[in-house]
Amino acid sequence: MAKFKSVITAYQTQQNTQIQGTLNITGVFDNIIQPMFPYPMLTFSIIITFEEMDKASNFELRLNSPDDDLITKENVRVNRDPFGIGKTVINLEKFLITKRGKYTMDIFEKVEDKFIFIKTIDLFIADFPPQRRISEEDKARILADENLIKTIKVTFTPFGAKREISIQINLDKNIPTEDGYLIIPENDILIIDGIEYDMTGVRRQFEWMFGGPITRKEPEKEPENKTEN
Numbered sequence: 739m740a741k742f743k744s745v746i747t748a749y750q751t752q753q754n755t756q757i758q759g760t761l762n763i764t765g766v767f768d769n770i771i772q773p774m775f776p777y778p779m780l781t782f783s784i785i786i787t788f789e790e791m792d793k794a795s796n797f798e799l800r801l802n803s804p805d806d807d808l809i810t811k812e813n814v815r816v817n818r819d820p821f822g823i824g825k826t827v828i829n830l831e832k833f834l835i836t837k838r839g840k841y842t843m844d845i846f847e848k849v850e851d852k853f854i855f856i857k858t859i860d861l862f863i864a865d866f867p868p869q870r871r872i873s874e875e876d877k878a879r880i881l882a883d884e885n886l887i888k889t890i891k892v893t894f895t896p897f898g899a900k901r902e903i904s905i906q907i908n909l910d911k912n913i914p915t916e917d918g919y920l921i922i923p924e925n926d927i928l929i930i931d932g933i934e935y936d937m938t939g940v941r942r943q944f945e946w947m948f949g950g951p952i953t954r955k956e957p958e959k960e961p962e963n964k965t966e967n
Contacts, residue, residue: 739849740788741789742786742845742857745786746766748782761785769865770865771867773866775936776897778832783829784843785825786843789822791816794815797813797816799844801843802841804864814826839864840860841862841864866939867939867943869945870946888908888910888949890907896933900931903920903930904920907921907945908921922937
């Protein structure tokens, strides 16, 4: 029976046309850091390598969500090279990363009419950006300097929503909210048209901007009037 050797997760994989048996792999990753989930990937590749193969074999690959729910399964036939190594590439389109957590894959080899379990492998972890810790001293210093960022305003359309929303994130909760902007609730759950969105990652992402320099636009200079003699 074949043994699992390695797995690579990437944005995209293609056959290399210059060197036989090689692959061009783009965007290798172990972790996906995003401010909001679900997060759609236009393409997603999984490259799995087996070893100690004594013949070409059929496998069933089951991709699981963090809750261990089946997302999709693929039946593939893997050929072996002269050294007993076999490789297969799963290319998925419009793959939806539904939630935070660890995504895994169960590998089964088909032996006669039965599927024999080989291994459960970790593919990647999806999570929010890391949380920034701001001390009271840093907070006071930022609030006291008119040249540093203490309020962030952003407008975007959450995945699955039918309209844009405008969010205001303040370092000081006493800063007034501009008309048309929403404040992220303390539990980080924002309800838009009946759909709940976890805004933890959005808040974390933009909190890293606090204390950065405010970019001010230079006033436009009026064109000089030239007179001809």
